[in-house]
Amino acid sequence: MSTVVRVNPIACDGSGLCAELLPERIRLDEWGYPIVDPRPLTPELRGHAERAVAACPTLALLLQKETTTRGT
Amino acid sequence: MSSASAAVAPEAGLPRLFAGVRRDGLPLGLGAHAATHGPLPSPRGLIELVTAGGLRGRGGGGFPAGRKLAAVAGARRRPVVVANGAEGEPVSFKDKLLLRRAPHLVLDGAALAAAAVGAREVVVALDRSAGEEIGVVSAALDERRDRGLSWRLAVVPTGFVTGEETALLSALVGRDPKPTFTPPRPFERGLRGAPTLVQNVETLAHVALIARHGPDWFRALGTRQEPGSALFTVFGAVARPGVYEAAFGTPIRALVEQAGGVRGSAGAFLIGGFFGSWVDPAAAQGLSVLDADLARAGAALGAGAVVVLPAAACGLDQSARVARYLAEESAGQCGPCVHGLAALAGALETLASGHGDSRRDALRWLEQVRGRGACRHPDGAARFVESSLEVFAGEVELHLQGRCSGRRGEFIPTGRSR
Numbered sequence: 164m165s166t167v168v169r170v171n172p173i174a175c176d177g178s179g180l181c182a183e184l185l186p187e188r189i190r191l192d193e194w195g196y197p198i199v200d201p202r203p204l205t206p207e208l209r210g211h212a213e214r215a216v217a218a219c220p221t222l223a224l225l226l227q228k229e230t231t232t233r234g235t
Numbered sequence: 236m237s238s239a240s241a242a243v244a245p246e247a248g249l250p251r252l253f254a255g256v257r258r259d260g261l262p263l264g265l266g267a268h269a270a271t272h273g274p275l276p277s278p279r280g281l282i283e284l285v286t287a288g289g290l291r292g293r294g295g296g297g298f299p300a301g302r303k304l305a306a307v308a309g310a311r312r313r314p315v316v317v318a319n320g321a322e323g324e325p326v327s328f329k330d331k332l333l334l335r336r337a338p339h340l341v342l343d344g345a346a347l348a349a350a351a352v353g354a355r356e357v358v359v360a361l362d363r364s365a366g367e368e369i370g371v372v373s374a375a376l377d378e379r380r381d382r383g384l385s386w387r388l389a390v391v392p393t394g395f396v397t398g399e400e401t402a403l404l405s406a407l408v409g410r411d412p413k414p415t416f417t418p419p420r421p422f423e424r425g426l427r428g429a430p431t432l433v434q435n436v437e438t439l440a441h442v443a444l445i446a447r448h449g450p451d452w453f454r455a456l457g458t459r460q461e462p463g464s465a466l467f468t469v470f471g472a473v474a475r476p477g478v479y480e481a482a483f484g485t486p487i488r489a490l491v492e493q494a495g496g497v498r499g500s501a502g503a504f505l506i507g508g509f510f511g512s513w514v515d516p517a518a519a520q521g522l523s524v525l526d527a528d529l530a531r532a533g534a535a536l537g538a539g540a541v542v543v544l545p546a547a548a549c550g551l552d553q554s555a556r557v558a559r560y561l562a563e564e565s566a567g568q569c570g571p572c573v574h575g576l577a578a579l580a581g582a583l584e585t586l587a588s589g590h591g592d593s594r595r596d597a598l599r600w601l602e603q604v605r606g607r608g609a610c611r612h613p614d615g616a617a618r619f620v621e622s623s624l625e626v627f628a629g630e631v632e633l634h635l636q637g638r639c640s641g642r643r644g645e646f647i648p649t650g651r652s653r
Contacts, residue, residue, distance in 0.1 A: 171416045171609070172568070172570065172571065172572075172608055172609050173414075173415070173569055173609045175569075175570060176570070177570050192575075192603045192607075193600075193603060194571065196569075196570040196571050196607070198603070
């Protein structure tokens, strides 16, 4: 069981805060929307990821526990 | 569409779904339906039969029907069944034609699926473009006496994404027909929170036949991996555009022959509809309607639409039109889909008009839209644009020199008049 970052693209309005707080897993596309690296979070990144989730103004960022399948 | 015809296929073992349909185009009434297919069988063991038959969803996604049934049957709450007849793709008519000719086969499948998963409510969902079918299904429902089952016919707005499961469920409760973020998937929490089996109408018709004849009968056509038969909309530059029934594995050439053959000469084949891929005529000759086969050409069957583009049409111009349509049909919810599809359509339009070389931009944008939506709309549109750039690469070069090998105009309908 591992944890990945996931974006709800419907809720996301491209504030870009997540990419600032978690650049190890999130970069922005040309329009300012987050492109998420699907690799599991390492323990060191966990706190940064939680802060990014809390900072999202539209609550569009979430942490998802993964077993084998990757959500899209 | 009026020219759609339920032709008798030359293959042995067909027609299945169109067995016994009337030559005058009227629907099979309940009596004639029962005389053709036999009475409604018991739902006992249905999920196992459908799973053993290897039936996959015919709405475009191809998800194994047995697994979906089992997932809904295993839910804690009483489930609901939705027969999905929202067919928003401008080049697909097979669901509408099936409902118009053999409505009770679809309704049998829905009733059996409901009994198998323990549902007492079935919603038959059609979109507004299905004018005639709404009347046919309504009359068919009046004929039926399914014990312990309540039917509802729901008419939802027409749109390319309306048939997407979660968008359809939104429409059914009066919200905009737009996809929702998943999970939860409909089988977990769907209509009014109930576990919901959303199944394409053609899929349900196959369920009705598997329940009667068994999985071995179903597997007598098709291949081991892709068993059975399906309905295909054959459209464009063919003598008799329409809906045809064929086994999986039928050569594209034979399917097009059923539709009277290519009218004039073909410029390209669009296989799998607007989420599909262009294939050049020479390559299409060696392909069959089988995903395993089409994958070699980068194509997939989707909901089974095959469009023949006449050689006289400019493929690049057609592609730009379809790409613009797909951009406009975005539900408008997800940033990468809204911006990315508009950018991609613009890139194809720039190439088509000879105003510049936008190929590098297009390739970069393709990478930025795939997998970035709440639904698969951006992925399907990206597949289409990518294949346009590949198959019409020569045409792009011509346009960059200010020339064009064909004509412009709407050879492929995009339904913008709706």
